[in-house]
Amino acid sequence: MTTEIQRIVFSESMKLADLIDVNFKLLNVLSRMGIGLGFGENTIQEVCARQGINLNSFLLICNIYTYDDYIPSAELLSGADPVTIVEYLHNSHSFYLDKEFAGLEKNLKSMVEPCSEKQKKIVARFFEDYKTQVEKHFSYEEEVVFPYVRALKEGRHQASYTIDQFEENHSNIDETLGDLKNIVMKYLPETCDTVMRNEALYRIYRLGEDLEKHTIIEDSVLIPMVNRMEA
Amino acid sequence: MMKTSHRKVLLIIPSQIVARGIEAVLAEHGEFRVEGILTDLSHASEARLRNMDADVIIIDPVVFDYVSRMTGRSRIAEHSDAAVVALKTIPMEEEQTRHYDAVISMYDDPVAVVKKLRESLAAREETPESEGHDLSQREKEILVCVAKGMLNKEIADHYNISIHTVITHRKNITRKTGIKTVAGLTVYALLNNLIDSNSIDF
Numbered sequence: 001m002t003t004e005i006q007r008i009v010f011s012e013s014m015k016l017a018d019l020i021d022v023n024f025k026l027l028n029v030l031s032r033m034g035i036g037l038g039f040g041e042n043t044i045q046e047v048c049a050r051q052g053i054n055l056n057s058f059l060l061i062c063n064i065y066t067y068d069d070y071i072p073s074a075e076l077l078s079g080a081d082p083v084t085i086v087e088y089l090h091n092s093h094s095f096y097l098d099k100e101f102a103g104l105e106k107n108l109k110s111m112v113e114p115c116s117e118k119q120k121k122i123v124a125r126f127f128e129d130y131k132t133q134v135e136k137h138f139s140y141e142e143e144v145v146f147p148y149v150r151a152l153k154e155g156r157h158q159a160s161y162t163i164d165q166f167e168e169n170h171s172n173i174d175e176t177l178g179d180l181k182n183i184v185m186k187y188l189p190e191t192c193d194t195v196m197r198n199e200a201l202y203r204i205y206r207l208g209e210d211l212e213k214h215t216i217i218e219d220s221v222l223i224p225m226v227n228r229m230e231a
Numbered sequence: 232m233m234k235t236s237h238r239k240v241l242l243i244i245p246s247q248i249v250a251r252g253i254e255a256v257l258a259e260h261g262e263f264r265v266e267g268i269l270t271d272l273s274h275a276s277e278a279r280l281r282n283m284d285a286d287v288i289i290i291d292p293v294v295f296d297y298v299s300r301m302t303g304r305s306r307i308a309e310h311s312d313a314a315v316v317a318l319k320t321i322p323m324e325e326e327q328t329r330h331y332d333a334v335i336s337m338y339d340d341p342v343a344v345v346k347k348l349r350e351s352l353a354a355r356e357e358t359p360e361s362e363g364h365d366l367s368q369r370e371k372e373i374l375v376c377v378a379k380g381m382l383n384k385e386i387a388d389h390y391n392i393s394i395h396t397v398i399t400h401r402k403n404i405t406r407k408t409g410i411k412t413v414a415g416l417t418v419y420a421l422l423n424n425l426i427d428s429n430s431i432d433f
Binding site for chain 2: 068069118119121122123126129172175176178179180182183186187188189219
């Protein structure tokens, strides 16, 4: 991605519209941050102030989302707000579960329309298992990790838990999505419509990339921030 | 494997200075030639890793973050059969280094480096070869067993082969199909009519 996108350091004085021009995928980030469209010529700083969004947190997320090799500075990390990050991650979860998965499920369904009943069942079952796996993973974060971070921010340190226990294992989830991609691309019968198949593939690739960024935000932003607060 | 005049080396090293230094050192010797340099292990890099067919990969383990450093070696194995040599740029625990076929240090002289690369290749020779892109008959059989939920030990007993061989077959199956999970392999087997959906718990 770094080769395609001209390297521009995002700053608070940048117009929000220009930010999106640099990386249109940040549209996802805006909606998860509760920023609607129609922001005219407003700068990042102005929009964040109006929406009550922590500026550093917003810049951090946009940078990670855009540049593969971005490493947040200690300064930016200490200026960012963990609760904003948690809020973003939580909204991302809802987005995946409510929007992306529903959309992908629809894509897959129409794609396997010409297949045999048995084949339909096989694909549906595989996707169902994937969804369950992801939901289980998200619910741990929603029920344990996020409340812990919010409590910590309010000065309540639960001695029984530290963020180091948040030993993430996303690899299974990534692998299953990768398998789905390979199945759709390489192994479904030729009777499946190519356009539908492409639609499903685009969605899987986009989702994979999005989830990858999601993991990076957890591992390289949230965990180091919370480590500092625990210290 | 066909004998060629030189062995292909792929570098996965973030530092351009170090990468070019190694390239120059190996060029002087002629036996190994650097044919590609990657600075990270992004998805794009993984694709090149699969396509390059390198004999030896020299990797600076700093490309993995601390948590994944332990399993870094096996991540390479998913994409390439090459011998993997760690380039020690930072202190590494023995637990991390022993997964590699060899370890070279920044301070090794050129002769020692070439020697270690040779040793790493020798260490790789014994593993079962798997030519081509299509699954072999044996690989299909093993795939069916995996799809049916059999454990490596059970598969090994069934075919009277070692567990190590079963694992190598499974790695080759994953490398060829790109499919990593048991659920995914089951779907593959069903779609390709290698098994009947009645024969598995479905």
